[in-house]
Amino acid sequence: MTLRDVADTAGVSISTASLVFSGRGPVAAATADKVRTAAQSLGYAGPDPLASSLRQGRSGTVAVIVEDRLLHAFRDPFALTVLDGLAQELDAMGQSMLLIADPGGEEQANPLAGHALDAAVFPLCGRTDSPFVEHLLARDIPMVGAGSPRDDRVSHVLVDERGASRAATxxxxxxxxxxxxxxxxxxxxxxxxxxxxxxxxxxxxxxxxYPDARDRTLGFLDAAPDGRLVETAEADVAEGERAGRLLLDVPPGQRPTGIVAQSDLLAAGVIRAAEALRLDVPDDVSVVGFDGVELPWLDHRLTTIVQPGEPKGRLLGQLARDALAGEPTRDVPLEVTLRVGSTTAPPP
Structure with a gap:
């Protein structure tokens, strides 16, 4: 059965039947019901997406490339809000999202090679360079990022990471x-x-x-050049707790009274370490995070740099839409702010 068979059975034009299935045009409810009833009676499941993509010259798919394993991205509430905002924009454009994990090993096969794509988005923190860039350029596929990979041919939604970290410090x-x-x-x-x-x-x-980690560190050192640094293996609560113990499980005279963490999850881990050592937050140690995510399980209102995740994802989607429309794209700034909560106070 074809769409023409459905249109003939419903007594409408093929263009009207097409609009019912695509959902991209105004069709009276009664007419849409007739088309769906005809399709059901004929056993018609809908237009062939491959044929549609061949007619339009588009696959209807945008690659969303996530650094490292997807497991880590889905554990990070900030990453989820960015992906949610991006997904909303892509859905409004009629584009589907193909999630690709980039584990970073050069020996691994290129996971993009076997897919027809309209655009590619790097929505989360990633490496300065990516082996995917040249592959995508060779296929003339537009790219959008959130600060990485650093390449003049990739349009970005940019946060002043250095300035924000300096403000937190x-x-x-x-x-x-x-x-x-x-x-x-x-x-x-x-x-x-x-x-x-x-x-x-x-x-x-x-x-x-990783340029975001580098720039946030530079911002801290701009304000506190003699401050202590602890680098974690992963931006999660467990590693934040390990870092907190390294900093706080020392004699009181050597203990920092204020700690700036590069993510809210790391900050939450530092708070856990402080409480395990019977230190009060913020009376004994103040803690600042970065991202502004909701942490309902944390018994504090975290002082943090708020970067709105869902709007960031929407901006990435809008950049992708402009690129697909053939419009010139440029880097777009995303404003962040310091939110003072209950985890900072004057030193003891």
């Missing part, structure tokens, strides 16, 4: 803290959380694989 300094520390997301692939010696910081930052 200055908040602690303005409260009177003089011993401050910074808990980093991984600067590159790591297997364990570790302290970064002050003399090694410059070298570590120069060879950092």
């Amino acid at each position: 200055e908040h602690l300094l303005d409260l009177g803290h003089t011993r401050v520390a910074h808990v980093l997301m991984p600067l590159g692939p790591r297997h364990s959380t570790r302290a970064v010696a002050p003399g090694d910081a410059t070298v570590e930052l120069e060879r950092a694989a």
Whole structure:
């Protein structure tokens, strides 16, 4: 059965029947019901998507490339809000989302090679460069990112990571803290959380694989050049707790009174470490996060840098839409703000 058979049975034009199935045009409810009833009686399941893509010259699919394993992305509430915003925009465009995990191993086959794609989006924090860029360029597929991969041919939604991290650190300094520390997301692939010696910081930052972690560290050092640094192996609560113990399980005179973490999950881990050591937050130690996600299981209103995840995802989708329409695209800034909660106070 074909769409023409359905249209003839329903007594409508083939273009009207097509609009009913695509949902992209105004069709009277009674007419739409006639078309659906005709389709059901004929056993017609809908237009062949392959034939439709051949006619339109489009696959109807956008690759959404997620750094590392999908497991980590779906554990991060901020990543989920970005993906949700992006999915809403793609759905409104009639595009489907193809999630691709980029584990980063050069020896692995290119997971994009076997897929017909209209565009590609790098929605989350990733490496400075990506082996996918040249492959996508060779296929003339437009690319959109959230700060990485760093390439002039990729349009980005950009956050002033360095300025935001500096503002978070200055908040602690303005409260009177003089011993401050910074808990980093991984600067590159790591297997364990570790302290970064002050003399090694410059070298570590120069060879950092992840630009967001590097820029947030630079922002902290702009405001507190003598602050202590701990780099984690993963931006999650468990690694934040390990970093917190490294910083706080020391004699009181060596203990930082203020800690800036590069994500809210890391900040939550630092708070867990402080409480396990019987330190009060914020009376003994103040903690600042980054992202502004909801953490209902945390018994604090976190002081944090709020970057709105869903609007960020929507902006990524809008950039992809403009690129697919053949319009020139450019980098778009995303404003972030400091939200003062209950986890910061003057030092003891």
